[in-house]
Amino acid sequence: MSDFSNSFKKKYISSTSDGFMQLTIMPTEKCNFRCVYCYEDFKIGKMKQETLDGIKALISQSAPELKKLIIQWFGGEPTLNPKGIKEISEHIVALQKEYGFLYKAHMTTNAYVMDKAMFSEFVDLGIIDYQISLDGMPEQHNKTRIKANGDATFDTIWKNLCSYQEIKSEFNIVFRLHVMQENSQSMLELSKKIREQFGQDHRYMSFIRNIANLGGSSDEGVDKYVPNEKKKLDDLIEEMSQIMTTDKHKSHKKQGKDPYICYAAMPRHLTIRADGRLAKCTVAFDDDRNDLGRINPDGTLKINGEKFELWTRGFSSLNLKELACPNTNLPTERKYKEDKIEVTMV
């Protein structure tokens, strides 16, 4: 690992260490949007009280040994269950005051129902990192990021994004800008709009990436959105980045030189689904190998250790591909034992 930066080495080591815990929590798997390229199936509704209780108990039991806790709010659309998010976050903030561990919380949201009041409450509860997607100017964005009832979404999202600027607190909003076939002109215009509105606010930044086919329920037809001319794509991304970048507004077009470690590969990471099932990857929910067990209301976890090992194998093989995406080339010839081990994650 000698060629990698200290921050990569630190991430590698902390990902396996006792005292580190990362949970991706899906407070609902329903969504108010139907983005044309989305891979989710929206079958599972709001998280039940017994699962919320289980998560709180898990964190309570882990708290005395915790050094760093990372929570990622994911869905479906997490903001459709603000009560569940607040209940767990308030519990964490109280534990953090008592035990002093580091706590970071991140949310992937479409920002449609997250008005200034909701956002402000979340920020006060320590959820300060957000990723929000935009697909272009209104006319273009409203073709691909549409509400479940078919309505347009751009104006409401933009109004919400601007309203957060009135808040004095620190937070980080990353615009995830989806480059697709046929939205280049719109993306260049959006880049100018972002610079005008957010170019002097260091709390907002941009991340440009192209749409990819991740598989799933809307698989058919996704390919027509995936850019197929690499040179054109690279030029567009470069131009967008130049338009948006100011001394305050950063714009990222690709990852740094350090290899990426997916959270699914990390031994100290779990995804907790809205129905209390446990997973690793947030893409392959239809795959039985990603159905690892469940969380009990008392905070104990039933985990199939053999499946768990498949996802974390990169940490023993040190294979960079298995660390970057353990979902690729997942071994298939496995028979899992029925018996599951009961663990408490501390």
Ligand code: SF4
């Ligand atoms: S394992 Fe691969 S597909 Fe799953 S979340 Fe990680 S990078 Fe994405």
